[in-house]
Amino acid sequence: MPSDATPPARAPRLALIHTGGTIASRPSPDGRGLTPQTPPALPGLEQVQVTEAQPFSLPSPHMTPAHMGQLAALIRELAPTHDGVVVTHGTDTLEETAFALHLMLDVKVPVVLTGSMRHAEEISWDGPANLLDAAHVALHPHSPGRGPLVVIGGDIFDARTVTKIHTTAVDAFGGYPGPIGRIDREGHTPRLHYFAMPEPRATYHPAHLHARVEILYAYAGWTGEGYAEAANRADGLVIAALGTGNLPAELLPLIQGTEKPVVIATRTHAGPVLPVYGYAGGGATLVEAGAIPASFLNAHKARLLLLILLGQGLTREQIQTVFDRDEF
Ligand SMILES: NC(=O)C[C@H](N)C(=O)O
Structure with missing residues (x-):
């Protein structure tokens, strides 16, 4: 029944x-x-x-x-x-x-x-x-x-x-x-x-994951050792910079001369990268030179985002927009 x-x-x-x-x-x-x-x-x-x-x-x-x-x-x-x-x-x-x-x-x-x-x-x-x-x-x-x-x-x-x-x-x-x-x-x-509601997020569909993105770690007294070699072999760079995204003055001309995307993260454990300092190597001068602030992503996460965006074929400008608008 x-x-x-x-x-x-x-x-x-x-x-x-x-x-x-x-x-x-x-x-x-x-x-x-x-x-x-x-x-x-x-x-x-x-x-x-x-x-x-x-x-x-x-x-x-x-x-x-x-x-x-x-x-x-x-x-x-x-x-x-x-x-x-x-x-x-x-x-x-x-x-x-x-x-x-x-x-x-x-x-x-x-x-x-x-x-x-x-x-x-x-x-x-x-x-x-x-x-x-x-x-x-x-x-x-x-x-x-x-x-x-x-x-x-x-x-x-x-x-x-x-x-x-x-x-x-x-x-x-x-x-x-x-x-x-x-x-x-x-x-x-x-x-x-x-403690929070779900929120929408962007997702990406890279054609490949083999873009070469290297991370450089900033320190007091860095005069750019390793930068030129990394910039030559890589498709993009991430720098774990100081504080709000600042570097020693010697790095400014190196970044000015780099066409490939250079993302500035921070080696500090929390907080955003903000272009506020105007001395040579200060965040404002790096952004003026074309560097892309990583928002609040740490260097190794910024590297993955850059690698995925490069694998999707985005231009430097499009990549900058993704980082600027926190589209992740
Ligand atoms: N606790 C762990 O899992 C650490 C280990 N070395 C790993 O990451 O594979």
């Missing part, structure tokens, strides 16, 4: 993509230190249908833009048949992969990256809780529309602002102005709060 009872809601479907990192690492049998070996198991989500994939297993210092492109393609493939995607990743370059995905992915389901600071054989192994938090965030109804998120230690971060702030602490992630949400558990029940 036909029943008019509502059929039970189907089990949520989660795609779990492993890429390596400490969350997959253990001491290697040859005694030479930690290496990625076994992807972590997802604990305590009985009602969820999980599909696992492992496109590669790398320590995250071995990640390249090509791997980020491969990951983006896999997520695009899995997204239509899943309600959320979790990516496990090494923490060293996690913010770069998160931001590259932020720039390139326009999938509808949430994408959440997580990792761990301690490996599976350590007493303070933080992998399982981070992974469970990430899964809850990925499947939560308030998570779509925020771009890829990073979840570590219960904090939920936006890919644009998150950065690794500690080399060993379990709460290794932060960044100005801080988390956009928080997940905790009351018993087994997740409690999730967002």
Whole structure:
């Protein structure tokens, strides 16, 4: 006899993509230190249908833009048949992969990256809780529309602002102005709060990811060592400059003479790049010489944005507009 009872809601479907990192690492049998070996198991989500994939297993210092492109393609493939995607990743370059995905992915389901600071054989192994938090965030109804998120230690971060702030602490992630949400558990029940609404963002579709963009790091007494060589071989440069985006005077003529895009970020850990100083090498003179302020992006995220815009074939002027208007 036909029943008019509502059929039970189907089990949520989660795609779990492993890429390596400490969350997959253990001491290697040859005694030479930690290496990625076994992807972590997802604990305590009985009602969820999980599909696992492992496109590669790398320590995250071995990640390249090509791997980020491969990951983006896999997520695009899995997204239509899943309600959320979790990516496990090494923490060293996690913010770069998160931001590259932020720039390139326009999938509808949430994408959440997580990792761990301690490996599976350590007493303070933080992998399982981070992974469970990430899964809850990925499947939560308030998570779509925020771009890829990073979840570590219960904090939920936006890919644009998150950065690794500690080399060993379990709460290794932060960044100005801080988390956009928080997940905790009351018993087994997740409690999730967002502190801001989702907002629209631009996404890009580069034809390739092999533009060469190099980063130079400014310091007191830099007279431009390495600049000419980098400018010759690269398609674009990013400089982690001083304060609001200032450099020693010797850099001004070098930037004036560079046709390729030169983006000025800051080595300071928070705040925008603003062209306010008019002394030789001051931010105002660099912008007048054609340099592009990176807004509030750190140097390694500015590099990815520049690399992606170059891969999409944008001109120097178009690239400047993207940075000027915060179209990311
Ligand atoms: N905690 C970590 O995952 C660090 C490791 N070196 C990695 O990024 O792969």
